[in-house]
Each structure stands twice: as C-alpha cells, then as structure tokens.
Amino acid sequence: MERTGRPRDPLIDDAVRDATVELLTQVGYARLTLEEVARRAGTTKPAIYRRWRTRQHLVLDALGRRLGTNTTRVPDSGCVICDLIGGITVFVTVFRRVPPGVLGALLTDCTGQPGLRTAFMRTLFEPARNAVGEMVDRAKARGDLRADLDRDLAVDLLGALVHYRALFAHASTDSESVTSAVMTLLRGMAARKLDHAH
Amino acid sequence: MERTGRPRDPLIDDAVRDATVELLTQVGYARLTLEEVARRAGTTKPAIYRRWRTRQHLVLDALGRRLGTNTTRVPDSGCVICDLIGGITVFVTVFRRVPPGVLGALLTDCTGQPGLRTAFMRTLFEPARNAVGEMVDRAKARGDLRADLDRDLAVDLLGALVHYRALFAHASTDSESVTSAVMTLLRGMAARKLDHAH
Amino acid sequence: MERTGRPRDPLIDDAVRDATVELLTQVGYARLTLEEVARRAGTTKPAIYRRWRTRQHLVLDALGRRLGTNTTRVPDSGCVICDLIGGITVFVTVFRRVPPGVLGALLTDCTGQPGLRTAFMRTLFEPARNAVGEMVDRAKARGDLRADLDRDLAVDLLGALVHYRALFAHASTDSESVTSAVMTLLRGMAARKLDHAH
Amino acid sequence: MERTGRPRDPLIDDAVRDATVELLTQVGYARLTLEEVARRAGTTKPAIYRRWRTRQHLVLDALGRRLGTNTTRVPDSGCVICDLIGGITVFVTVFRRVPPGVLGALLTDCTGQPGLRTAFMRTLFEPARNAVGEMVDRAKARGDLRADLDRDLAVDLLGALVHYRALFAHASTDSESVTSAVMTLLRGMAARKLDHAH
DNA sequence: TGCTAAGCGAGACGGTACGTCCCGTCTTAAT
DNA sequence: ATTAAGACGGGACGTACCGTCTCGCTTAGCA
Numbered sequence: 001m002e003r004t005g006r007p008r009d010p011l012i013d014d015a016v017r018d019a020t021v022e023l024l025t026q027v028g029y030a031r032l033t034l035e036e037v038a039r040r041a042g043t044t045k046p047a048i049y050r051r052w053r054t055r056q057h058l059v060l061d062a063l064g065r066r067l068g069t070n071t072t073r074v075p076d077s078g079c080v081i082c083d084l085i086g087g088i089t090v091f092v093t094v095f096r097r098v099p100p101g102v103l104g105a106l107l108t109d110c111t112g113q114p115g116l117r118t119a120f121m122r123t124l125f126e127p128a129r130n131a132v133g134e135m136v137d138r139a140k141a142r143g144d145l146r147a148d149l150d151r152d153l154a155v156d157l158l159g160a161l162v163h164y165r166a167l168f169a170h171a172s173t174d175s176e177s178v179t180s181a182v183m184t185l186l187r188g189m190a191a192r193k194l195d196h197a198h
Numbered sequence: 199m200e201r202t203g204r205p206r207d208p209l210i211d212d213a214v215r216d217a218t219v220e221l222l223t224q225v226g227y228a229r230l231t232l233e234e235v236a237r238r239a240g241t242t243k244p245a246i247y248r249r250w251r252t253r254q255h256l257v258l259d260a261l262g263r264r265l266g267t268n269t270t271r272v273p274d275s276g277c278v279i280c281d282l283i284g285g286i287t288v289f290v291t292v293f294r295r296v297p298p299g300v301l302g303a304l305l306t307d308c309t310g311q312p313g314l315r316t317a318f319m320r321t322l323f324e325p326a327r328n329a330v331g332e333m334v335d336r337a338k339a340r341g342d343l344r345a346d347l348d349r350d351l352a353v354d355l356l357g358a359l360v361h362y363r364a365l366f367a368h369a370s371t372d373s374e375s376v377t378s379a380v381m382t383l384l385r386g387m388a389a390r391k392l393d394h395a396h
Numbered sequence: 397m398e399r400t401g402r403p404r405d406p407l408i409d410d411a412v413r414d415a416t417v418e419l420l421t422q423v424g425y426a427r428l429t430l431e432e433v434a435r436r437a438g439t440t441k442p443a444i445y446r447r448w449r450t451r452q453h454l455v456l457d458a459l460g461r462r463l464g465t466n467t468t469r470v471p472d473s474g475c476v477i478c479d480l481i482g483g484i485t486v487f488v489t490v491f492r493r494v495p496p497g498v499l500g501a502l503l504t505d506c507t508g509q510p511g512l513r514t515a516f517m518r519t520l521f522e523p524a525r526n527a528v529g530e531m532v533d534r535a536k537a538r539g540d541l542r543a544d545l546d547r548d549l550a551v552d553l554l555g556a557l558v559h560y561r562a563l564f565a566h567a568s569t570d571s572e573s574v575t576s577a578v579m580t581l582l583r584g585m586a587a588r589k590l591d592h593a594h
Numbered sequence: 595m596e597r598t599g600r601p602r603d604p605l606i607d608d609a610v611r612d613a614t615v616e617l618l619t620q621v622g623y624a625r626l627t628l629e630e631v632a633r634r635a636g637t638t639k640p641a642i643y644r645r646w647r648t649r650q651h652l653v654l655d656a657l658g659r660r661l662g663t664n665t666t667r668v669p670d671s672g673c674v675i676c677d678l679i680g681g682i683t684v685f686v687t688v689f690r691r692v693p694p695g696v697l698g699a700l701l702t703d704c705t706g707q708p709g710l711r712t713a714f715m716r717t718l719f720e721p722a723r724n725a726v727g728e729m730v731d732r733a734k735a736r737g738d739l740r741a742d743l744d745r746d747l748a749v750d751l752l753g754a755l756v757h758y759r760a761l762f763a764h765a766s767t768d769s770e771s772v773t774s775a776v777m778t779l780l781r782g783m784a785a786r787k788l789d790h791a792h
Numbered sequence: 793t794g795c796t797a798a799g800c801g802a803g804a805c806g807g808t809a810c811g812t813c814c815c816g817t818c819t820t821a822a823t
Numbered sequence: 824a825t826t827a828a829g830a831c832g833g834g835a836c837g838t839a840c841c842g843t844c845t846c847g848c849t850t851a852g853c854a
C-alpha cells in the first residue's frame with residue numbers, strides 16, 4: 001500500500017527514543033513528561049503522539065530497542081549448574097539494561113490495556129524466559145534435571161527470584177548469591193523424603 | 199515534647215484513608231488524585247498534606263491500615279508441605295488485600311526516597327516475610343528442612359514466586375500450582391547428585 | 397508576524413469578561429476570585445491567565461469594554477455653564493458605569509506596575525479628561541473662559557471634585573450641587589481683587 | 595469597669611502597629627498579610643485579631659497614630675492666598691505621611707462596613723477638612739472670600755485637587771502648581787460676567 | 793498567702809484561592 | 824494527504840494565607 005502526503009522525519013523517531021531513555025535514567029518513569037521528551041528531542045508533542053499512542057507505548061518501544069532485538073540465548077556449558085547460573089544471568093541482564101523501577105511502573109500502567117500488556121510481555125518478559133526455557137530443555141535432555149520437572153515452573157523459580165530481588169533490593173543478585181540459590185534449587189530444601197497425605 | 203496548637207480532627211484521618219482505598223480500587227494508583235480524595239473525604243488538600251507528606255505516604259499508610267497491624271502468622275501444621283503452602287498463602291493474601299498493580303507502582307514511586315522506601319518495606323514487605331521465616335525456622339527445628347538451608351533464601355524462593363506470578367499474571371497462584379511448586383522446591387530440580395567444579 | 401497554533405476561543409473571552417463584571421457588581425473588587433470567574437464563565441484558570449496576565453489586567457479590560465470605546469464627547473451647548481455641567485457629567489458617568497469602589501482598589505493594585513498603570517490611565521482616566529479638555533478649548537475660543545486659563549488645571553478642577561465626592565461620598569454629585577460648584581469656579585472665590593506679594 | 599485575667603501585653607500593640615506601617619511602605623496595602631505582620635512584630639495572628647477586628651481596623655489605627663492625634667491647623671497668615679496654599683498643604687501632608695495607594699485601597703475595603711467607614715472618615719478625612727474649613731471661615735470673616743461662598747464647597751475644591759493629583763499622579767502638588775490653582779480658584783475661570791438661563 | 797478563673801501568648805488547624813505544570817488535542821502552513 | 828509545530832482548553836498540583844480553635848500559662852481579685 002502506498003503512502004501519500006508528507007513523509008515522516010525518521011530522525012525524530014530516534015531522537016525521541018533517545019530522549020526518553022535519557023529522561024528515564026535521569027528522573028525515572030514517574031516524572032517522565034512528554035513535554036520534556038519533546039524538548040530534549042528538539043520536536044513537539046504531536047509529533048510524538050503521531051508515532052506512539054501513549055507514553056507507555058513510547059517507553060516500551062524505547063526500552064525494547066535498548067534491550068536489543070537479537071535473540072537472547074543461554075550458552076550451553078554442558079554443566080547444569082553453570083547453565084542455571086547462565087539462565088539467571090539472562091534475567092539479571094534485563095534489569096541491568098532497564099532504568100531501575102521502570103519495569104514495575106510500566107507494567108502497572110499497562111493494566112487494563114490488553115494490547116499494550118501483550119506488547120510488554122513480548123518485549124520485556126518472554127525473550128529471557130524463552131532462552132531460559134530452552135536451557136532447561138537441554139538440561140532435561142541431558143538427564144541433569146528431573147524428567148518430570150515442569151519447564152515453566154523451573155523458569156519461574158529462576159526468573160521470580162531475580163525479579164523479586166531486583167525490585168525490592170533486599171538481597172543481592174550477584175554471582176555468589178545466585179550460585180547459592182541454584183544449589184538449593186537443585187538439591188531441594190527437604191532434609192529427607194517427605195509425604196503429603198493431607 | 200510539648201503538644202500545642204489545635205488538635206487534628208481524627209475523623210479526617212479516617213475519611214481520607216477510606217477515600218484513598220476506595221479510589222485505589224476504583225481507578226487504580228495512576229489515576230489517584232489528591233483532589234478527588236479530598237472531595238470524597240469531604241475535606242481539602244491542605245488537610246491531607248498536613249497529615250501525609252506525599253501521595254505515596256498516604257497510599258502506604260492507607261494500605262498498611264487495611265492489611266492490619268495484627269501480626270501475620272503461618273499456622274504450625276506439623277507437616278512441612280502444609281506449612282510451606284501456608285507460607286505461600288501469606289504472600290498471596292497480601293496481593294489479595296491490595297488493589298491490583300498498586301504495589302508495583304507504589305514501590306516505583308518510592309525510588310530515591312529512602313525513608314519512604316523503608317516504610318514501604320516495613321509495612322508491605324517484611325511482615326509476610328517474617329511470618330514465613332518463622333515457619334521455616336520451625337520446619338528446620340523439626341528436621342523437615344535441611345539444616346544448612348539459608349532462611350532468607352527459602353523465604354525468597356516462596357515470596358518471589360508469588361510476587362512474580364501476581365505481577366505478570368502469566369501463571370496461577372492457586373492451590374494446585376502452589377503445591378506443585380512446593381514439591382519441586384522440597385525435592386529439588388536435579389535428577390541426581392551433581393558437582394560444580396567450575 | 398505569523399499566526400500559528402490553535403486559535404483562541406473568542407467565546408471564552410466574552411464569557412470571562414461578562415463573569416468578571418457580574419462578580420464585580422455582586423461582591424466587589426476585593427472578593428473577586430479568578431476561581432469563581434472561571435466557574436461562572438464555564439472555563440478554567442489557565443484559560444484566563446493565557447488572556448490576561450493578572451487579575452488587574454482582566455478587570456481593567458472588562459471595565460474598559462463596558463465603558464465603551466466610542467469616543468466620549470461633551471455636547472457643545474453654546475452656554476459655558478451648561479458646557480461645564482456637561483463636562484462634570486462626563487466624569488460622573490464613569491463612576492456610574494463602574495461598580496462602586498472598583499476604581500480606587502484597581503488603581504491601588506496598579507502601583508508599581510508601570511505598564512498596567514498606563515493602561516489604566518488610558519482606559520479609565522484619559523477619555524473623560526480629553527472630552528472635557530476639548531470643551532474647555534471651545535469655551536476659551538468662544539471667549540467664555542479666561543484666555544490665560546490653564547486647560548489641564550480646569551479639567552482637574554472639574555474631575556477632581558467628582559472623583560473626590562464619588563469616592564468619599566460625603567457630598568452629592570447631583571445636578572444642583574454640580575451647578576453650584578460650576579458657578580463658584582466661574583466667578584471665583586475671592587470677594588475682591590487680591591495681590592500676593594509673599 | 596474592672597478587668598480581670600491576664601492583662602494584654604502593651605508592647606505587642608506597638609510592635610504590630612510598627613510592623614504594619616513598615617510592611618505598608620515596603621509592599622503596599624494589597625500585599626499586606628497579617629501572617630507577615632505577626633512575624634515581624636514577633637507575635638502571632640490571634641494576638642492581632644484580639645486587638646483589631648480586621649485588617650482594615652489595624653491599618654486604620656496604625657495610620658491614624660502615624661498622622662498624629664494633635665489637631666491640625668492652618669496658620670493664619672492674614673493673606674488669603676497664603677492661607678489657601680496653607681490649606682492645600684494640609685491635605686498634601688496627609689498623603690506624604692501615608693504610604694502611596696493605601697488610602698484608596700483602605701477606603702474601598704471599608705465599603706459596606708459603616709462603622710469602619712466612619713472611623714476612616716474621622717481619622718483620615720475630616721481632620722484636614724476641618725482645619726481648612728476654619729481657615730475658610732477666617733478668610734470670609736476678613737472679607738477676603740465671598741460672603742456667599744459655601745464653606746464645604748471651598749474645602750472640597752481644595753481637597754479634591756490634592757487627592758486627585760496624589761492618586762493619579764498625573765500632575766504635581768508642588769508649591770508652584772498649587773499657587774496656580776489657588777489663583778484660578780480665587781479669580782474664577784470666566785472671562786466675563788455670565789448668565790445661566792437654561 | 794493561696795486559690796480560682798478570666799484572659800492571654802502561641803501553635804496548629806480546616807479551608808479558599810492561588811499561579812503553574814502538564815496533558816492530550818486542534819489549527820495552520822509547509823512538504 | 825500528511826506532516827511539523829505552536830497554542831489551546833482543561834485537570835490537578837503543591838503552597839500561601841485566612842480566620843479560628845485549642846492549649847498551657849500568667850495574673851488579678853477573692854478567700
């Protein structure tokens with residue numbers, strides 16, 4: 001389909017995305033105003049609204065570009081412990097690349113807008129999970145992880161821990177802490193075989 | 199310290215807190231305006247600002263009252279599986295009692311305000327963790343959980359899962375899912391004994 | 397100069413001016429609030445501030461419109477006494493058309509704002525004076541008034557009296573009082589020729 | 595009648611009056627806040643309200659003290675021109691002693707409060723008029739002014755001119771201007787005898 | 793001399809209105 | 824036809840100040 005009329009200036013797209021990320025890191029999501037984004041990008045608000053329907057769409061797009069579209073993968077080390085640590089690292093990397101606190105606020109702002117929520121999940125949630133899921137599959141195939149282990153649950157246990165600690169910052173996500181968590185997840189928390197007959 | 203000047207009208211305190219919770223459930227955190235809170239509470243903005251320094255302080259206080267100050271406890275069932283499920287339930291309850299999305303947004307808004315962040319942790323984060331932590335201690339004392347299990351890590355693994363699923367809503371936090379997670383945490387994910395010599 | 401951007405809604409201009417005059421007559425200048433003006437005009441404060449820099453500018457403009465931009469004139473009756481009474485009437489009319497007390501308060505509020513003061517003079521002060529000044533010129537040309545009479549002084553003597561009595565309301569500005577003043581001004585107060593050698 | 599209870603601190607009365615006059619000269623009547631008066635006087639608002647019912651009462655009292663309660667008099671020079679100039683000077687002095695613009699604003703604020711208005715007149719309006727009135731009486735007795743000259747009108751013509759020029763500042767009230775006005779008032783404005791048969 | 797109560801000082805309150813930031817949209821001129 | 828840009832109408836903000844209420848203290852007059 002052909003487009004008519006004046007073509008959109010592609011430089012504005014980038015300038016706005018850059019200004020958005022810059023502002024996010026400087027003042028955070030809550031104090032991000034399109035007025036200031038437009039100012040820093042050297043353009044105006046209508047030009048932004050023409051490209052992104054809402055502030056949420058803009059931030060999501062800007063962050064998505066920053067995270068990169070190149071498929072994330074967990075390197076296959078052959079060692080399940082190393083693989084799991086690698087999996088956690090994938091999650092940690094997401095938080096390293098996104099200004100602190102933005103994820104939670106953005107997610108909240110997506111409440112009630114299904115399309116936006118889907119986009120959020122596809123951009124900031126699923127890529128890392130898919131990479132870790134594949135890693136789990138490989139480890140199961142190798143016989144390193146239980147055959148009856150639920151793939152999604154495994155991914156959740158790893159991802160949740162990172163998310164939780166990154167969000168509340170009550171505990172570290174560094175290598176040592178992460179290794180400790182991995183060992184516990186592998187060995188289990190139980191002291192002996194247990195039944196649950198209730 | 200002396201108390202002087204006209205005393206604050208305690209009815210306003212309650213009316214504002216109630217109006218805040220009501221608005222949070224109706225329009226969410228992002229669209230909560232102090233103007234509307236004041237209107238519904240039958241008072242004015244200055245009266246609110248006199249009591250709570252910021253919107254965040256107000257919301258935190260209102261939610262804290264709603265969660266109750268009565269100490270949360272995990273009932274001691276004697277069965278470690280039941281106890282762990284009970285522990286998870288404590289976390290789930292927090293989310294059930296707080297309007298959806300508020301926790302994340304509020305936490306984000308606390309960024310950069312140490313005092314506020316501390317208050318947030320004390321009100322909405324630590325009570326549930328302490329209750330679960332005590333449960334873990336009991337199970338360890340009974341010999342149901344590994345003696346070398348790190349208490350905070352155990353609490354994290356339970357709490358993180360709930361938080362993660364409640365936030366992203368990609369998986370359930372119902373009884374069945376929770377039991378499955380508990381069993382995996384107890385038994386561990388590994389198919390056999392593993393070494394990590396890297 | 398180019399005109400760009402969304403044009404101002406002229407209906408708002410009129411609605412605000414009308415609401416201003418209405419409020420002035422009902423509650424006076426001191427209790428005039430832009431909040432109430434906006435409410436009655438069915439608009440908001442920013443829309444008002446966009447049009448008038450301050451409350452003073454608004455009131456001045458609203459009154460100016462009400463007084464009319466049509467040039468005031470003193471009818472040429474051929475009789476100097478009638479002309480002078482007509483001149484005084486012009487001054488009286490200004491006070492009749494402006495809510496009581498507004499002139500003084502507005503003038504006071506213009507203190508220290510040269511631009512505003514100038515606008516005040518141009519709108520509420522000079523038109524009547526010019527009209528009376530022309531009348532004085534005509535009477536002098538006819539030989540009814542002294543050839544050496546200072547035009548501005550003559551205007552002052554008439555205008556001051558009206559202003560003084562309107563403001564303090566200690567004496568009337570009705571036809572009889574005014575005639576009496578005119579006769580005194582024409583004849584002079586002295587009982588006989590006087591010298592001043594001090 | 596005897597008073598019981600703790601006596602009022604007389605130092606506060608003076609401190610508040612002084613602070614009021616100070617503020618009036620610095621920021622004018624419109625920006626005079628009791629909050630700031632109290633601050634500068636080293637006291638509090640209730641202490642002020644206990645002494646003066648309203649801001650107007652306070653300002654009026656403070657100005658009244660400043661003008662002095664000593665009866666104003668126009669010196670009897672024997673020369674009617676000098677006397678009239680002296681009369682005008684009495685009016686001018688009032689404005690010299692009162693911060694500019696305060697008179698008009700205060701008068702406006704007295705609208706609708708009969709008691710306050712009366713106090714205003716007694717304090718700031720009548721003393722000067724009485725002094726000039728006496729001067730007119732003397733000049734009439736001497737045969738310097740017309741026997742049929744209305745005393746109040748004569749006072750008005752002098753007072754109005756000063757008030758008018760002081761308020762609008764469009765003309766001077768210095769000695770030369772004043773002499774010119776006095777000569778015109780004495781001689782009259784008419785070029786010849788005039789009849790008014792309309 | 794000690795007691796009582798009226799009135800005082802001071803501080804904080806409940807509330808009105810302020811002037812401003814920012815939102816999301818509309819209009820014009822240019823491409 | 825569609826863009827870039829400027830200004831608009833309007834919602835909500837956080838604050839200055841108003842006039843008042845409450846408290847604890849001071850002081851005069853009575854016991």
